[in-house]
Amino acid sequence: MSANETNTEAKKRILSGIQPTGTFTLGNYIGAIRNWAKLQDDFECLYMIADLHALTVRQVPAELRAHTREAAAMLLAAGINPAESILFVQSHVPAHTQLNWILCCNSQFGELSRMTQFKDKSAKHPDNVNGGLFTYPALMAADILIYNADLVPVGQDQTQHLELSRTVANRFNNLYSPTFHMPEGYITKEGAKIMSLVDPTKKMSKSDPNVNSFILMNDDKDTIIRKFKRAVTDSDGIVRYDAAEKPGISNLMCIYNIFTGKDMEAIEKEFAGKGYSDFKLAVGEAVADALAPIQGEYARYLADKKYVDEVLKDGAEKASYLANRMMSKVYKKVGLLQI
Ligand code: TYM
DSSP: OOHHHHHTTTSOEEEEEEOOSSSOBHHHIIIIIHHHHHHTTTSEEEEEEOHHHHTTSOOOHHHHHHHHHHHHHHHHHTTOOTTTSEEEEGGGOTHHHHHHHHHHTTSOHHHHHTOHHHHHHHHHOTTOOOHHHHHHHHHHHHHHHTTTOSEEEOOGGGHHHHHHHHHHHHHHHHHHSSOSOOOEEEOOSTTSSOBOSSOTTSBOOTTOSOGGGOOBTTOOHHHHHHHHHHOOOOSSOOOOOOTTTOHHHHHHHHHHHHHHOOOHHHHHHHTTTOOHHHHHHHHHHHHHHHHHHHHHHHHHHHTOHHHHHHHHHHHHHHHHHHHHHHHHHHHHHHTOOOO
């Protein structure tokens, strides 16, 4: 048994992932990474850089390689501790793709067709509606189920995929006998969906062509403040939380709440009688101050490629041990000859 297994038997297991498709955004940080670091003490955590999922959209190979290492450096900088958690790259654990195939054979065409991310991405890249994009949620289910994860900390946009993981797990368990735990989503009330600064009805996303729509985790203070100053709001000039009528201001309030701990009422009081520009500046400063220490650590990790690679190698070994055990169980259950 691995150290990870013996020491933490009583703890529930967590698995989550992030695509290395560029520098992470404030949305990634608030919706996912921030929680990953917090959960490490109480859970047995596996955190994965989903490089195979990134291939469902065209990538420049050299950039994907660089972004994968940068992603690892950023996760370490944001507080993922390799002494506590298993940090690894998806493609370094081939068992994920093995289980992916089995789960593809247990996912229905209709179920996969209903995924909103598939519909959105197909519309965005009509010249590349590939099979991987279609079966993307089966690979994600494999990521989760191969470790029998109990909890999956994600932002709101991943809930539909998570539901599919549960459907597929359930189907497999009923067909072949109980094998997979039912994973639950861990979605925080605050910050599960951070919106674009340019169009607050849309999710903040690093694939948005307008760079002013997102804050990147390595944007400098001036850039952060400038982007917040430009953020689209409304014309009534009152800092008040109303997600339906005032989505821009409400999004900024949500971000300010995350970094200051002040609730909506306190924020409304703080900015009563003041204009939006004071509020936007305060949000920008709170975000820049919170990201500054992470950026410092990020630079330090990025300069130490050898250390980052060692962490990933160690993570892949520990994850493979767990994943391979599940794989032989699954192969046996579905009737593949084992010699
Ligand atoms: P990805 O790389 O798109 O995003 C990583 C995490 O960031 C969250 N997120 C947000 N949260 C709040 N507001 C936003 N604007 C925002 N944008 C992104 C996402 O919800 C996610 O939690 N399919 C996954 C990666 C993955 C995965 C997995 C996740 C692969 N296998 C297994 C969990 C379990 C994805 O594309 O995330």
